[in-house]
Amino acid sequence: MSKNHETPLPITTLEEFHTVGAGYDIVRYIGLPDVFGHQANxxxxxxxxxxxxxxxxxxxxxxxxxxxxxxxxxxxVR
Structure with missing residues (x-):
């Protein structure tokens, strides 16, 4: 269990997410570096x-x- 005592999530929770496309890439490669600079990674x-x-x-x-x-x-897996 995590330090903050949250209930672990079953892998099936991922079925509830419907994000596709460039949204993730925009946040990762543009948004986070703009806000956090070299600390983004x-x-x-x-x-x-x-x-x-x-x-x-x-x-x-x-x-x-x-x-x-x-x-x-x-x-x-090989």
């Missing part, structure tokens, strides 16, 4: 780490699914 790192800790992953296929659903790319 550090912020993204910690945000990603904290988001990953909020979800319950039961298998590697859950991780592959999450990356695909979040638009972070396609992971392939």
């Amino acid at each position: 550090t912020l993204l790192y910690f945000m990603g780490k904290n988001i990953a800790r909020k979800f319950v992953f039961q298998s590697v296929s859950d991780i592959v699914y999450a990356f695909d659903k979040l638009g972070w790319g396609y992971l392939e």
